[in-house]
Amino acid sequence: MPPGDLETLIRLLARLPGLGPRSARRAALHLVKRREGLMVPLARVLEAASESIAACSECRNLDTTDPCGVCADPSRDPAALCVVEDVSDLWALERTGAFRGRYHVLGGVLSALDGVGPEELGIAALVARARAPGITEVVLATGATVEGQTTAHYLAERLGDCGVSVTRLAHGVPVGGALDYLDDGTLTTALRARRPL
Amino acid sequence: MPPGDLETLIRLLARLPGLGPRSARRAALHLVKRREGLMVPLARVLEAASESIAACSECRNLDTTDPCGVCADPSRDPAALCVVEDVSDLWALERTGAFRGRYHVLGGVLSALDGVGPEELGIAALVARARAPGITEVVLATGATVEGQTTAHYLAERLGDCGVSVTRLAHGVPVGGALDYLDDGTLTTALRARRPL
Numbered sequence: 001m002p003p004g005d006l007e008t009l010i011r012l013l014a015r016l017p018g019l020g021p022r023s024a025r026r027a028a029l030h031l032v033k034r035r036e037g038l039m040v041p042l043a044r045v046l047e048a049a050s051e052s053i054a055a056c057s058e059c060r061n062l063d064t065t066d067p068c069g070v071c072a073d074p075s076r077d078p079a080a081l082c083v084v085e086d087v088s089d090l091w092a093l094e095r096t097g098a099f100r101g102r103y104h105v106l107g108g109v110l111s112a113l114d115g116v117g118p119e120e121l122g123i124a125a126l127v128a129r130a131r132a133p134g135i136t137e138v139v140l141a142t143g144a145t146v147e148g149q150t151t152a153h154y155l156a157e158r159l160g161d162c163g164v165s166v167t168r169l170a171h172g173v174p175v176g177g178a179l180d181y182l183d184d185g186t187l188t189t190a191l192r193a194r195r196p197l
Numbered sequence: 198m199p200p201g202d203l204e205t206l207i208r209l210l211a212r213l214p215g216l217g218p219r220s221a222r223r224a225a226l227h228l229v230k231r232r233e234g235l236m237v238p239l240a241r242v243l244e245a246a247s248e249s250i251a252a253c254s255e256c257r258n259l260d261t262t263d264p265c266g267v268c269a270d271p272s273r274d275p276a277a278l279c280v281v282e283d284v285s286d287l288w289a290l291e292r293t294g295a296f297r298g299r300y301h302v303l304g305g306v307l308s309a310l311d312g313v314g315p316e317e318l319g320i321a322a323l324v325a326r327a328r329a330p331g332i333t334e335v336v337l338a339t340g341a342t343v344e345g346q347t348t349a350h351y352l353a354e355r356l357g358d359c360g361v362s363v364t365r366l367a368h369g370v371p372v373g374g375a376l377d378y379l380d381d382g383t384l385t386t387a388l389r390a391r392r393p394l
Contacts, residue, residue, distance in 0.1 A: 002288055003260045005246035012239045016216075016224040023215040025285050030214050031243070032250055032259055039247045042209045046240035049202035050232050062229055063200045088222050091199055 006032070058129075060105040060122075062087050070094075070102055077101040081129060082139040083155060085109055085148065089141065099139070104129060109147040110154055121151075123158060130162040140168040203229070255326075257302040257319075259284050267291075267299055274298040278326060279336040280352060282306055282345065286338065296336070301326060306344040307351055318348075320355060327359040337365040 002010060006028055014024035031039040055061070056068035063069055070076060070090075080101025084090050090103050106121045118124070130138050138159055142148035156166050172190040173182060182190075199207060203225055211221035228236040252258070253265035260266055267273060267287075277298025281287050287300050303318045315321070327335050335356055339345035353363050369387040370379060379387075 003250065003266065005242055005249050005261065006259065008242045009239075009246050012235060012242060015235055016210075017227050018220040018224060019213075019215060025288070027213040027215060029259075029284055032246070034212075035247050038209060038212055039243055042206075043240050043243035043247060045202055045205045045209060046228070046236055046243065049206050049229070050236045050240060052202050053200065053229055062203060062226075064202065069200065087226055091222070 059103045079136040082141050084141050109151045137165050256300045276333040281338050306348045334362050
């Protein structure tokens with residue numbers, strides 16, 4: 001039986017997504033064996049991040065400043081808004097460098113099962129931002145899951161009378177993807193949306 | 198791109214076993230969303246455990262005291278030593294409550310590939326403990342992997358002239374295991390080691 005502090009550490013680690021009781025035990029032992037190199041720095045950065053990181057009051061991105069770095073950057077295109085499910089999606093899009101507008105983080109998707117409705121996602125705030133003068137395009141970049149698609153359709157409807165063009169990410173064959181590994185749905189979509197070369 | 202503290206947090210989380218860059222990002226976001234309930238307590242317990250937890254100088258178990266709770270417990274059988282690879286194996290055996298002696302944690306297995314020899318595992322210290330007056334049995338509870346078996350055989354040889362009986366865990370059909378899901382090696386061993394009912 002692990003002693004007090006270790007048992008608490010294991011219990012808390014087991015609550016992280018991707019770790020169960022067994023892998024949490026393994027992670028805790030890994031930490032104890034790398035006290036100076038990993039355990040102490042991790043304690044420090046958790047402490048620091050818990051104080052410094054907050055949601056941007058404009059777009060709900062996470063950053064040490066409010067408004068966040070993206071919202072505060074004067075070189076970003078003020079006419080385009082990109083709606084994402086979560087901050088990790090924002091990071092993924094930023095890694096590509098392909099979008100130069102600003103973001104709106106929903107913090108989830110519509111889900112009747114989990115009791116997540118338009119109020120929980122703060123969709124009124126998004127509609128208000130889309131109505132602001134200067135905004136010409138809202139890119140819906142929710143996932144291609146059932147919930148992501150449902151949310152995108154709902155948003156398209158809500159944004160219909162805001163006087164902005166509402167677009168969404170293209171579906172198709174992932175770059176580098178072999179056709180025979182792809183699911184039928186993606187292939188059908190890619191074929192229907194084929195473009196002249 | 199995650200801001201400074203979050204990026205450091207993700208980089209450190211990704212070094213835990215079982216977490217890669219993607220799941221570390223997910224875990225970091227999970228933590229930020231549960232600041233008071235998870236992130237702050239985790240920072241505190243990591244800090245506390247990094248100071249309170251140390252290896253027992255007798256058996257190398259991890260505990261807040263030295264000697265550890267098991268070594269210091271006067272009700273434990275002083276005649277039996279159980280050799281395990283890691284502290285997690287000690288915890289697993291303690292959960293069963295089936296062993297009432299004391300332990301010796303190797304901290305690994307012999308592995309020529311990883312450069313782990315008898316010196317790295319401190320096998321001399323184990324031999325010294327086994328030679329101490331009063332010890333009558335050493336149970337080898339290393340894993341049934343190739344390295345675990347090699348280590349057990351090496352230990353059996355080194356402990357041969359210590360005047361103790363050297364035993365090891367039985368191999369066989371796991372309790373609750375269906376025969377047709379078992380590998381051939383386990384079935385063969387279980388058949389060879391069959392016992393009268």
